Amino acid sequence: MSVLLINGPNLNLLGTREPDVYGSTTLTEVEAALTVQAAEAGLEVDCFQSNSEGEIIDRIHAARTDGTAFIIINPGAFTHTSIAIRDAFQSVQVPFCEVHISNVYAREPFRHHSYLSDLAVGVMAGFGTRGYSLAMSFVIERLAPNAVG
Ligand code: DQA
Numbered sequence: 001m002s003v004l005l006i007n008g009p010n011l012n013l014l015g016t017r018e019p020d021v022y023g024s025t026t027l028t029e030v031e032a033a034l035t036v037q038a039a040e041a042g043l044e045v046d047c048f049q050s051n052s053e054g055e056i057i058d059r060i061h062a063a064r065t066d067g068t069a070f071i072i073i074n075p076g077a078f079t080h081t082s083i084a085i086r087d088a089f090q091s092v093q094v095p096f097c098e099v100h101i102s103n104v105y106a107r108e109p110f111r112h113h114s115y116l117s118d119l120a121v122g123v124m125a126g127f128g129t130r131g132y133s134l135a136m137s138f139v140i141e142r143l144a145p146n147a148v149g
Contacts, residue, residue, distance in 0.1 A: 002044040003139055004068045004094075005034055005132070006059060008076030009051040014101075014129070022101050025129040034072075034136050041140040041147035053078055053085065060088040070139045071096035072132065079104075079114045086115040095142075097135040100125040 007027060010017060015026035031047040038045045046068070048059050056078065063071060071094055078085055079098070089096060096119075103126025104111040117123050122138060124131035141148050 001069045001143055002046055002067050003034075003038055003136070003143070004059070004063050004071045005031065005045055005047045006056060006071060006073040006075070007047075007049040008056060008074060008078050011074055011076055012049050012051065023128050030129050030132050034132055037133055037136050038140065041144040043140065043144055053082055057084055057088045060085070060092055060094070063094045064092040068094055069143050070094070072099060072135045072139065073097070073116075074099045074101065074132075075116060079116060080110055082115055086119065089116065089119050095121050097121055097138065098123045099131045099135050101128055101131060102126060 011027055014022055014030065015024055027049060031045075035045045035047070050056050050059070056075070060071070073096055075082065075085060075098070079100070096116075098114065098116050098120040100123075104114075105125065114123070122135070124135050127134055
């Protein structure tokens with residue numbers, strides 16, 4: 001069983017991008033930590049990052065048939081703009097958690113609305129990059145309850 005981790009636009013720059021908002025941990029470090037965390041529970045992680053809306057949609061479509069049991073996604077700014085990514089999630093019916101490193105509700109009003117949150121199993125916002133591992137803990141409890149000690 002595998003978990004798909006999707007990071008959207010500009011998140012490839014994590015660690016150097018606005019570190020006061022997003023911290024100093026890189027995306028490579030986040031992906032490595034989640035891979036270890038999942039492996040300890042017997043789960044695989046497929047990590048995907050793209051700055052392109054179409055590529056993210058194509059990856060979500062592929063998740064329908066490639067053994068993905070759960071998606072953890074930080075859609076970046078597409079959170080606030082993309083009806084197309086919303087439609088992709090509705091089309092594939094793979095459960096997902098939405099993660100935001102920053103507390104989007106404490107930022108500009110245009111970041112307060114998400115096109116995805118009402119479809120998500122849960123939403124993390126404001127816990128820094130730790131939010132990814134908190135989401136993964138939840139996913140592990142869901143997919144591999146016997147692995148939780
Ligand atoms: C973000 C919040 C979004 O508003 C922003 O566009 C991002 C990152 C976050 O992780 O806090 O790119 O999703």
